[in-house]
Every structure is written in structure tokens, then in C-alpha cells.
Amino acid sequence: MKALLIVDLQNDFCPGGALPAPEGDMVVPVINSLMHAFPLVVASKDWHPDKTAHFSSWPKHCIQGSWGAELHPGLRQDVIHQVALKGTGDKDEGYSAFEATNISLERYLKDLSVDRLYITGIAIEYCVKESALDSVKKGFRTYVVRDAVAGVELHEGDVEKAFREMEHAGVKIVTSVEISQG
Numbered sequence: 001m002k003a004l005l006i007v008d009l010q011n012d013f014c015p016g017g018a019l020p021a022p023e024g025d026m027v028v029p030v031i032n033s034l035m036h037a038f039p040l041v042v043a044s045k046d047w048h049p050d051k052t053a054h055f056s057s058w059p060k061h062c063i064q065g066s067w068g069a070e071l072h073p074g075l076r077q078d079v080i081h082q083v084a085l086k087g088t089g090d091k092d093e094g095y096s097a098f099e100a101t102n103i104s105l106e107r108y109l110k111d112l113s114v115d116r117l118y119i120t121g122i123a124i125e126y127c128v129k130e131s132a133l134d135s136v137k138k139g140f141r142t143y144v145v146r147d148a149v150a151g152v153e154l155h156e157g158d159v160e161k162a163f164r165e166m167e168h169a170g171v172k173i174v175t176s177v178e179i180s181q182g
């Protein structure tokens with residue numbers, strides 16, 4: 001059983017938001033086109049309280065219940081089966097979707113016999129990478145969909161470095177075309 005994980009495709013991480021990936025919105029149609037290929041779709045959301053130690057490293061973003069924390073309006077939401085909320089505490093960084101506090105993502109996926117996890121979303125160097133590394137550690141065959149993830153590239157080379165780190169850990173990098181062709 002395979003599942004699609006959409007990481008943090010929220011307004012604040014798209015152009016116009018508080019902490020944007022420059023091409024964050026460009027992956028929305030790619031992800032929409034992938035959903036039909038998966039029997040299970042999970043979306044993670046950064047979901048921070050107003051005051052958190054996390055904001056000593058980052059500008060305020062994805063405050064619980066705010067516009068910035070909503071999923072991008074272009075994302076198809078009728079086929080998202082579960083939302084995983086992370087970074088919910090006041091000391092909680094919540095980079096990985098497996099740190100969600102409203103559900104145990106690992107337990108949820110394993111109870112549904114998921115063994116292959118395909119990861120999309122934002123941002124390649126932070127939440128996508130940490131989610132992918134955790135996914136490998138928890139025993140899932142883990143794929144990152146190259147054209148369905150967006151990076152921040154705070155420093156030049158950050159995105160490629162993140163891809164190398166993920167590959168080194170055993171993550172496979174694939175394209176949306178390869179998935180659509182089965």
C-alpha cells in the first residue's frame with residue numbers, strides 16, 4: 001500500500017506568505033495531478049502557537065487558525081484523508097510530519113498497511129527533508145517527488161545538499177511522470 005504525503009503546502013510557505021519558498025505555489029498543480037494515483041493522501045501542517053521558541057529561529061508563520069496556516073487554496077482538499085498537525089507546542093520545532101501531535105503518523109500509516117511513502121510539498125531543506133529522513137528510519141520505502149517539492153535556497157546549494165543527504169539515507173528521488181506511468 002502506498003500513500004502520498006503533502007508537507008506544509010500552506011499559504012505562509014507560498015509567495016505572499018510570511019516565510020515563502022519562491023516557487024511554493026508551482027507544485028500545487030503537480031500534487032493535484034498525483035492524488036488520483038494514491039489510495040491514501042495525508043497532508044501535514046505547521047501549526048504553531050502565537051508564542052513559541054521556534055520563532056527565535058524563524059519569522060512568525062503558520063499560527064494556529066490563521067490564514068497563513070491554511071492549505072494553499074489551489075490544492076485539492078476533497079481527497080485528503082488525514083491532516084497531521086506539527087510544531088503545536090511552545091518548544092516544539094516540528095520539522096518532520098512524524099512529529100505531529102494530533103495523530104501518530106507512523107501508527108496511522110502502519111495501521112493502514114502503508115509501506116511506501118511518497119513525499120511532496122515545502123520546504124525541501126527543512127520539513128520535506130526531515131519527514132523523509134524520519135520515514136526511512138521508521139521503515140517505510142521513501143520517495144521524494146522531485147517536481148512536486150519546493151525549496152527556499154536560503155544559501156546557494158542548500159537544495160542540492162538536501163537531496164544528497166536524503167539519497168544518502170536511502171530516499172529515492174522520482175518524478176511525477178514516473179509515478180503517473182506506474
Ligand SMILES: [Zn+2]
Pocket residue numbers: 046048054058061062087093
Ligand atoms: Zn514552523
